[in-house]
Amino acid sequence: ASLTPREREVLSLMAEGRSNAAIAAALVITPGVVEKHVANIFAKLGLPPSDSDNRRVLAVLRHVAGR
Secondary structure (H helix, E strand, O other): OOOOHHHHHHHHHHHOOOOHHHHHHHHOOOHHHHHHHHHHHHHHOOOOOOOOOOHHHHHHHHHHHOO
16 A cells, blocks of 8 residues: 555655654644654555564655565
């Protein structure tokens, strides 16, 4: 499934290295809403929880690669 416009905004801010708190402040939403968007991004990109991978980095790499 494709990302929503808000999920793309969150992912773009993640790519800038921003924390969930900073993303929340930039988008004027709560940190809990950011967490929900991040979880949706991980699910839509097929990035399950992993002890060996950083899902934020993998999501950003896919974003940068245009996938």
